[in-house]
Amino acid sequence: MMYAIYLPDGRIHQCNKHYAGEEELEAYEKLLNDNGEKFVKRQMAGFLPAESFFVDVNAKEIIERPIMPIEVSKPVIQAGSNEDAAIFTGIPGGCLLTIMAANEVIQSIQMGEQDTEIELFIPVPCTYRVMLDKWPYRQFVANIEATA
Amino acid sequence: MTRRVIIKSSSSSPFRISAAGVDALSAEFNDLIFDGNQPPLRLWSTGYTTIEGMSRNEYNGGQNVREGSLIGPFITPSGTTPVFLVNAKTSSAGVDNGRVKLPTFNSGLGSGGGGICSGYFIGVSFSLGFPATPSVRPPFDYINYAIFKNFN
Numbered sequence: 400m401m402y403a404i405y406l407p408d409g410r411i412h413q414c415n416k417h418y419a420g421e422e423e424l425e426a427y428e429k430l431l432n433d434n435g436e437k438f439v440k441r442q443m444a445g446f447l448p449a450e451s452f453f454v455d456v457n458a459k460e461i462i463e464r465p466i467m468p469i470e471v472s473k474p475v476i477q478a479g480s481n482e483d484a485a486i487f488t489g490i491p492g493g494c495l496l497t498i499m500a501a502n503e504v505i506q507s508i509q510m511g512e513q514d515t516e517i518e519l520f521i522p523v524p525c526t527y528r529v530m531l532d533k534w535p536y537r538q539f540v541a542n543i544e545a546t547a
Numbered sequence: 548m549t550r551r552v553i554i555k556s557s558s559s560s561p562f563r564i565s566a567a568g569v570d571a572l573s574a575e576f577n578d579l580i581f582d583g584n585q586p587p588l589r590l591w592s593t594g595y596t597t598i599e600g601m602s603r604n605e606y607n608g609g610q611n612v613r614e615g616s617l618i619g620p621f622i623t624p625s626g627t628t629p630v631f632l633v634n635a636k637t638s639s640a641g642v643d644n645g646r647v648k649l650p651t652f653n654s655g656l657g658s659g660g661g662g663i664c665s666g667y668f669i670g671v672s673f674s675l676g677f678p679a680t681p682s683v684r685p686p687f688d689y690i691n692y693a694i695f696k697n698f699n
Contacts, residue, residue, distance in 0.1 A: 402594075404616075412687075415594035415618060434617065449597055449687075450638055504677035 404438045405454040464537045478524040478545035485543045487517040499528040521545035591696035595689045600674025603681040615670035623697045630695040635659035659688045
C-alpha cells in the first residue's frame with residue numbers, strides 16, 4: 400500500500416510503500432494519525448513524485464500539478480547585445496524567478512502578480528538555467544545559451 | 548537434482564535446506580538456500596521523504612543538518628535490526644541535473660542520507676542554500692530508501 404503524506408497546502412512531502420499485512424498497515428496508519436500527519440493511500444505501482452503531483456486537500460485526492468503555459472522565443476542569444484534577448488511569455492503572476500550559471504544562483508527575484516513576461520539580456524557568454532516556481536505549478540526550467 | 552532437507556527439533560538448527568549435492572547438516576552459509584537460524588530478509592518498505600535544506604544564513608549561524616519526519620516503526624525480532632538502503636536526489640532540475648547521489652556528508656547541494664533511530668527511519672539533509680540568496684533555503688531533497696526486515 401502506498402501512502403502519500405502531505406502538508407496543509409497539499410504538497411506531498413513523503414511517499415511510503417509498505418509491503419506488509421493488514422495488522423502492520425493499521426499500526427502504521429495509527430502512527431501517522433498520532434503524529435498528526437495527513438495522508439491519502441492508494442494501491443498502485445511506483446511512486447508519486449512531489450514535483451509532478453499534489454493532494455487536493457478538500458477532496459483528499461491525488462492530482463497532477465499543472466504545467467505553466469510558458470513559451471520561450473529562442474534558446475540561443477548573443478551575449479552582450481542590447482537587442483538580442485530571450486523572451487518568456489505566458490508566465491503566471493507571482494512566480495519566483497531563479498537564474499543559475501555553473502550550478503550557482505546568480506539571480507533570485509520574486510515577481511509581482513502583474514509580471515507575466517521576461518525579457519532576458521545576458522552580458523557574459525555561458526549557458527544559463529532559468530527556473531520559474533509557483534505553487535501548485537510544476538517547476539519550469541529552460542536553458543538559455545549566450546554565445547560570444 | 549537432489550536437495551537434502553533436515554527438520555529437527557534441535558534449537559540450534561531446526562530447519563536447513565542446502566543447494567543440490569551439499570550436505571545440509573555441514574553446509575557452509577553460501578551453500579544454504581534456507582537456514583532457520585538465519586532469518587530471511589524481506590522487502591518491507593520503500594519510499595521517499597522530502598527535506599528542505601538550510602539557508603546559507605542558517606548554516607552560518609551554526610546549523611548543519613535538517614531532519615525529516617519519522618517513518619516507521621520498524622519492529623523486528625529481538626536481536627535483529629532492519630537493513631536499509633538510502634540515496635538522495637535534489638528535487639530541482641536546475642541543480643546538478645537532479646541526479647541521484649549516495650548519502651554524503653558533503654555540505655553541498657542535494658546531499659543527504661538517513662538512519663534508523665529507536666525503530667524509526669529518519670531522513671536528513673545537509674543541503675545548503677546559495678551565497679547569492681542567503682536567506683532562501685535550497686530546493687528540497689528526496690531521501691529515498693528501501694528497508695528490508697528480518698522475519699522469523
